[in-house]
Amino acid sequence: MWQIYALLAAASAALVAVFAKVGLDKVDSTLATTVRAAIMAAALVAASAALGKFSGLGQIWGKPLLWIALSGLAGAASWVAYFAATKAAPADRLV
Secondary structure, eight states: OHHHHHHHHHHHHHHHHHHHHHHTTTSOHHHHHHHHHHHHHHHHHHHHHHTTGGGGGGGGTTHHHHHHHHHHHHHHHHHHHHHHHHHHSOGGGOO
């Protein structure tokens, strides 16, 4: 099953680059990243609710929350830099 997830991740990541390059044409890259993150958050809250995942919320407190928060901050920094690079560079240079 992990192979299917890996292929879906790769295909989704490829689409991010294409959609971002087109969408960033006349938009600030940091603002675009913020809007993207808000849309992702809404989609993930909806998915977690639909799949009944909020029952495990109590397991996150403590060290797991720290590491998940640090991961979120690192991911945010990564996407801010990625969208800035996507806006500034030709798409074929970002591979």
